[in-house]
Amino acid sequence: MSGIRRxxxxxxxxxxxxxxxxxxxxxxxxxxSSAAFLEMAAATSVxxxxxxxxxDVGTGSARAGLFDESGKLLGSASCPIxxxxxxxxxxxxxxxxxxxxxxxxxxxxxxxxxxxxxxxGLGFAATCSLVAVDADGSPVSVSWSGDSRRNIIVWMDHRAxxxxxxxxxxxxxxLQYCGGAVSPEMQPPKLLWVKENxxxxxxxxxxxxxxxxWLSYRATGDDTRSLCTTVCKWTYLGHAxxxxxxxxxxxxxxxxxxxxxxxxxxxxxxxxxxxxxKIGMVELGLVEGTPVGTSLIDAHAGGVGVMExxxxxxxxxxxxDEEAICRRMVLVCGTSTCHMAVSRxxxxxxxxxxxxxxxxxxxxxxxxxxxxxxxxxxSPRLANRAASRNVSLxxxxxxxxxxxxxxxxxxxxxxxxEDLHVLPDFHGNRSPVADPRAKGMxxxxxxxxxxxxxxxxxxxxxxxxxxxxxxxxxxCNAQGHKVRIHA
Numbered sequence: 001m002s003g004i005r006r007x008x009x010x011x012x013x014x015x016x017x018x019x020x021x022x023x024x025x026x027x028x029x030x031x032x033s034s035a036a037f038l039e040m041a042a043a044t045s046v047x048x049x050x051x052x053x054x055x056d057v058g059t060g061s062a063r064a065g066l067f068d069e070s071g072k073l074l075g076s077a078s079c080p081i082x083x084x085x086x087x088x089x090x091x092x093x094x095x096x097x098x099x100x101x102x103x104x105x106x107x108x109x110x111x112x113x114x115x116x117x118x119x120x121g122l123g124f125a126a127t128c129s130l131v132a133v134d135a136d137g138s139p140v141s142v143s144w145s146g147d148s149r150r151n152i153i154v155w156m157d158h159r160a161x162x163x164x165x166x167x168x169x170x171x172x173x174x175l176q177y178c179g180g181a182v183s184p185e186m187q188p189p190k191l192l193w194v195k196e197n198x199x200x201x202x203x204x205x206x207x208x209x210x211x212x213x214w215l216s217y218r219a220t221g222d223d224t225r226s227l228c229t230t231v232c233k234w235t236y237l238g239h240a241x242x243x244x245x246x247x248x249x250x251x252x253x254x255x256x257x258x259x260x261x262x263x264x265x266x267x268x269x270x271x272x273x274x275x276x277x278k279i280g281m282v283e284l285g286l287v288e289g290t291p292v293g294t295s296l297i298d299a300h301a302g303g304v305g306v307m308e309x310x311x312x313x314x315x316x317x318x319x320x321d322e323e324a325i326c327r328r329m330v331l332v333c334g335t336s337t338c339h340m341a342v343s344r345x346x347x348x349x350x351x352x353x354x355x356x357x358x359x360x361x362x363x364x365x366x367x368x369x370x371x372x373x374x375x376x377x378x379s380p381r382l383a384n385r386a387a388s389r390n391v392s393l394x395x396x397x398x399x400x401x402x403x404x405x406x407x408x409x410x411x412x413x414x415x416x417x418e419d420l421h422v423l424p425d426f427h428g429n430r431s432p433v434a435d436p437r438a439k440g441m442x443x444x445x446x447x448x449x450x451x452x453x454x455x456x457x458x459x460x461x462x463x464x465x466x467x468x469x470x471x472x473x474x475x476c477n478a479q480g481h482k483v484r485i486h487a
Contacts, residue, residue: 049068049114049118050068050069050118050120051066051067051068051074051112051114051118051119051120052066052067052068052069052119052120052121052122052123053065053066053067053105053108053119053121053122053123054066054067054122054123054125055101055104055105055122055123055124055125055215056124056125056126056298056301057081057097057100057101057124057125057126057127057211057212057215057298058126058127058298058334058335059083059127059154059155059156059334059335059367060080060081060083060335061078061079061080061081061100062078062079062081062097062100062101062103062104063076063077063078063104064076064077064078064101064104064105064107064108065108066108066109066112066114066119074112074114075108075109075111075112075113075114076108076111077103077104077105077107077108077111078104079100079101079103079104079107080100081096081097081100082096083154084143084150086144087159088157088158088159088161089143089144089153089157089159090153090154090156090157091142091143091150091151091152091153091154091157092129092150092152092154093139093149093150093151093152094131094133094139094151094152094211094214094218095139095149096149097152097211097215098215098218101215119290120290120291121290121291121292121293122219122290122291122292122293123292123293123294123295123296123301124212124215124216124219124292124293124295124296125212125295125296125297125298125300125301125302126210126211126212126215126295126297126298127154127155127211127212127297127298128155128185128186128187128210128211128212128229128232128233128297129152129153129154129155129210129211130142130152130153130187130190130191130208130209130210130211131151131152131207131208131209131210131211131214132151132152132194132201132205132207132208133151133205133206133207133209133214134204134205134206135206137207137217137218139151140201140204140205141198141201142194142198142201144197144198152211153190153194155185155336156185156335156336156363156364156367156427157184157185157190158184158185158427158428158436159184159190159193160184160189160190160192160193161184161189161436161437163184163188163189163190163192163193163196164181164182164183164184164186164189164436166192166266167182167188167189167192167266168181168182170262170265170266172259172261172262172265172266173259174235174237174259174262175235176348176355177231177235177237177348177353177354177355178232178235178353179349179350179351179352179353179354179431179434180348180350180351180434181351181434182235183430183434183436184436185363185430185436186233186234186235187208187210187233187234188234188235188266188268191208191268191271191279192266192267192268195267195268205278206278207223207277207278208271208278208279209223209225210225210226210229210230210233210234210295210297212226212228212229212295212296212297212298213225213226213229213295215295216292216294216295219292220292225279226294226295226296227294228294228295228296228297228300229295229296229297230257230279231257232297232300232353232359233297234279235259235262236257236258237257237258237259238257240257258272258276258279260272298332298334299332299338299340299359299361300340300357300359302330302332302338302340303330303332303338303340303357303359306330306332306487307325307328307330307340307342307487308325325342326341326342326343326344326481326482327482327483327484327485328341328342328483328484328485328486328487329341329473329476329481329483329485329486329487330486330487331469331486331487333365333366334365334366335364335365335366335367336361336362336363336364336365336366336367336430337361337362337365337366337465337469338359338360338361339358339359339360339361339362339431339469339472339473339476340357340358340359341357341358341360341476341481341483342356342357342358343355343356343358343480343481344356345480347476347479347480347481348479349432349475349476349479349480349481350432350434350479351430351431351432351433351434351475352431352432352472352475352476352479358476358481360430360431360432360472360475360476361430361431361472362424362429362430362431362465362468362469362472363427363428363429363430364424364426364427365424365465367427368424368426368427368440368461368465369458369461369462369465371426372422372457372458372461373393373397373454373458376449376453376454376457377449378449378450378451378453378454379454381451382396382397382451382454397454397455397458397459400451400452400455401413401416401455401456401458401459404416404452404455404456413459414459414463416456416459417444417456417459417460417463419444420442420443420444420445420456420457420460421442421443421444421460421463421464422440422441422442422443422457422460422461422463422464423440423441423442423443423464424440424461424464424465424467424468425438425439425440425441425468426439426440427440431472431475432471432472432475432476442457442460444460469486473486
């Protein structure tokens with residue numbers, strides 16, 4: 001077991017201890033490592049509970065939740081994280097994110113009255129953003145500004161559209177595993193963009209990591225990557241990896257998942273060096289030896305959790321569990337929406353990552369609603385009234401729509417927008433069209449700037465997002481899925 005980590009530029013005690021990290025590619029093996037994740041007073045009493053800690057980093061905040069053995073939430077807290085937006089470039093700071101996690105975990109433990117000794121395991125989930133660090137683990141800038149704090153290219157960053165098109169023109173066999181084409185939101189295009197535009201940063205980076213993998217690395221010092229991140233966002237061929245599970249030389253097992261010809265063809269052959277070390281061979285106040293689970297992409301973690309928790313319907317009672325779970329689709333919503341579904345057979349679906357664990361998505365859903373509302377002239381007045389009444393702005397919008405339905409004697413709520421329509425591709429179309437250059441549109445605008453018009457525009461946006469989801473579901477079913485339940 002290694003000692004406490006030294007030399008980090010973003011050192012902030014979380015839970016002063018060493019812990020083992022659980023890494024998996026189906027089987028889980030235990031590894032020892034160090035951590036410093038939360039500054040807490042040392043507890044002297046014998047722990048009376050077994051508590052598990054979950055950390056989730058989204059686009060706008062870091063969240064920490066504490067759960068008992070039955071899954072009951074004991075306490076949670078969140079802390080906002082900084083984001084820089086300049087045109088298509090959207091960046092964050094790993095230092096800022098780690099400090100936000102520290103604050104959230106400390107607050108959650110305080111609210112739940114949980115001591116470090118009671119926490120028996122923890123896991124990370126995060127957006128599929130790209131982190132750059134040097135050999136000492138210090139951040140390396142991925143920004144035109146040169147600001148070393150800005151060492152994360154956020155998942156929704158679209159600077160690498162041309163690089164994605166270049167990669168897709170190669171027609172590599174690996175592309176069939178990501179819907180037939182890479183998105184600029186995936187890691188290979190972003191890596192190619194940095195190499196072509198920020199040569200100094202490219203030469204300085206010692207590790208390129210998905211954010212969730214970096215969090216586990218930051219907590220433990222172990223840079224083993226998760227199959228979840230590498231398969232979904234890096235074109236790692238997990239099935240080839242799994243077929244070599246009995247391989248004595250782990251290097252060979254891990255290397256067989258990378259298609260070297262692909263990396264050479266797209267101009268990133270230098271990432272092959274050192275057994276793919278730069279892209280991965282696949283301080284919390286806690287007690288020494290606390291296990292850290294393999295990290296997951298946030299939507300995948302949500303997909304797995306909800307998929308198993310959906311109640312079995314009467315229509316599924318006669319089906320075995322494998323068949324029932326294949327009829328479900330989980331929508332994991334936030335800034336964007338991911339559509340998760342599972343299949344017993346390989347399904348290569350254009351515009352949908354796969355082939356067994358399928359992920360479709362809409363790049364802007366929560367972000368689109370925020371954009372539509374905040375850019376309307378009536379938004380400040382409505383927001384002030386919501387604040388004065390201590391209610392949600394959405395509660396006022398929904399109430400306004402109900403009143404309008406009665407006033408206009410509309411047969412149903414959706415009919416209010418019969419003359420107002422929103423095409424929601426304001427940040428491209430991830431699925432099923434797979435066109436990052438797609439644009440959004442609003443049809444039916446007038447000179448009306450009232451709060452009622454804002455409510456109608458809000459409703460039309462929600463409807464457009466819903467139609468986008470319907471498009472994805474119908475596309476997946478046409479390609480072999482049998483989705484009947486949405487959760």
